[in-house]
Amino acid sequence: MMQTIQANGYPIYFNQEGYDALNELLILEKYSTIFIIVDEHSNEYCLANFLANLATEITIEIIEFDSGENSKNIETCVQIWNVLTELAADRKSLIINVGGGVVTDLGGFVASTFKRGIDFVHVPTTLLAMVDASIGGKNGIDHGNLKNQIGVINVPRLLIIDSGYLDTLPKNEMRSGLAEMIKHGLIHDADYWQKFSNLDSIDFADFDELIYQSVVIKNNIVSQDPTENGIRKALNFGHTLGHAIESYFLSNTDKNTLLHGEAIAAGMILESYLSWQKDLITESEYLKIKDTINQIFERVSFNDEDIIAIQELLIHDKKNEYGTIQFALLDSIGKIKINQTAEKELITLAFLNYKT
Numbered sequence: 474m475m476q477t478i479q480a481n482g483y484p485i486y487f488n489q490e491g492y493d494a495l496n497e498l499l500i501l502e503k504y505s506t507i508f509i510i511v512d513e514h515s516n517e518y519c520l521a522n523f524l525a526n527l528a529t530e531i532t533i534e535i536i537e538f539d540s541g542e543n544s545k546n547i548e549t550c551v552q553i554w555n556v557l558t559e560l561a562a563d564r565k566s567l568i569i570n571v572g573g574g575v576v577t578d579l580g581g582f583v584a585s586t587f588k589r590g591i592d593f594v595h596v597p598t599t600l601l602a603m604v605d606a607s608i609g610g611k612n613g614i615d616h617g618n619l620k621n622q623i624g625v626i627n628v629p630r631l632l633i634i635d636s637g638y639l640d641t642l643p644k645n646e647m648r649s650g651l652a653e654m655i656k657h658g659l660i661h662d663a664d665y666w667q668k669f670s671n672l673d674s675i676d677f678a679d680f681d682e683l684i685y686q687s688v689v690i691k692n693n694i695v696s697q698d699p700t701e702n703g704i705r706k707a708l709n710f711g712h713t714l715g716h717a718i719e720s721y722f723l724s725n726t727d728k729n730t731l732l733h734g735e736a737i738a739a740g741m742i743l744e745s746y747l748s749w750q751k752d753l754i755t756e757s758e759y760l761k762i763k764d765t766i767n768q769i770f771e772r773v774s775f776n777d778e779d780i781i782a783i784q785e786l787l788i789h790d791k792k793n794e795y796g797t798i799q800f801a802l803l804d805s806i807g808k809i810k811i812n813q814t815a816e817k818e819l820i821t822l823a824f825l826n827y828k829t
Contacts, residue, residue, distance in 0.1 A: 475487040475488070483632060486631060486632065487636075488636065492526035492633065495594060498594075499527075507531050508557060510568060510570050510572070510580040511535060512539065512540035515576060519596075520571060534560055538579075540575065541730075542615065542719075546614055550579065554587055562588075564588050568592070570596065571596045573646075574606030574733065577602050577606050581627065582625065585612055593629050596632075597632075597638075599649075600642065600650025601652075603636070603639075604684055604688060605650070607629075608691050608692060608695065609708075610626045610627055610695070618723050620719060626701075634688065649734025651734065652741070655765070655766065656708075657687045659803060661807060661809070695708075710741065710803065713740070713800050715737040715739060716736070717783045718736045719737075735771075738766050742767070743824065744801075744823075746822070747800060748803040754805055754806065799812055
């Protein structure tokens with residue numbers, strides 16, 4: 474049995490213990506109504522299992538919105554606030570977010586702002602949400618095609634990680650989550666990274682243990698710096714360029730939309746190149762990272778126009794300070810150096826090297 478992790482202000486439970494804790498919370502807090510926020514995928518594949526584990530007489534309402542990053546906007550929030558209002562949600566209502574990262578990000582934001590904030594619970598159903606999106610209290614939405622520009626840091630009452638939901642995931646969604654797990658190893662734990670550098674040796678039957686380790690790493694970093702003034706920026710490795718790539722592909726109708734993990738995988742290779750060029754890692758470390766990630770993820774195709782447009786998007790990155798683009802770069806495998814900068818020419822070279 475995996476030990477409950479005490480995060481900053483809330484517990485992270487695993488599997489059945491999570492449902493037991495949730496049912497106790499429902500009795501303790503005497504909520505007036507329960508609103509479960511889902512998208513069509515988590516509604517179809519996960520909701521029945523979740524409801525089967527819920528023991529309560531409290532009225533339950535289901536609110537569904539369209540899946541995908543395109544729904545992660547203020548319009549969707551307004552629709553959900555309207556539904557909550559129509560169904561007489563009050564300060565003693567509880568929101569439970571059952572779904573992937575878009576559901577937990579948006580649902581947490583909706584709960585944090587409705588009537589100045591009501592309680593919410595996260596039940597992530599994708600690997601990406603389990604090891605990354607749902608942990609650490611970041612809730613938010615995109616503004617136009619710019620990711621996570623509007624949001625709050627606010628924690629759930631509790632978080633339930635039930636790896637059984639992963640059986641419902643398509644392969645590309647599982648891979649998307651692997652990107653964040655690889656990142657956790659690269660920035661914080663060289664031994665953990667080694668497990669991914671030889672995929673053949675991964676025991677997927679014992680995948681719970683890998684998830685657990687990833688959650689521990691992310692929670693350790695977030696607990697030291699809940700509001701991202703320092704070390705939490707380490708988690709942005711691969712994300713400065715990765716988010717710009719994701720936003721660019723999202724807003725271009727002639728491009729295939731990338732999953733978050735697919736964009737971050739490319740971002741990690743690019744930012745590893747920057748780390749190498751700044752003498753923070755060796756060439757052999759860079760090549761090992763590039764080779765490992767390319768074995769798992771298909772290479773993203775960039776032309777010259779794409780590279781220019783992606784670089785222009787960097788100026789909107791949330792980590793920027795005083796107009797300077799900030800990177801979290803590797804400082805050898807398993808360590809990170811925050812608040813790093815890189816010249817435009819070097820970023821262009823990173824893209825050119827990525828293609829080779």
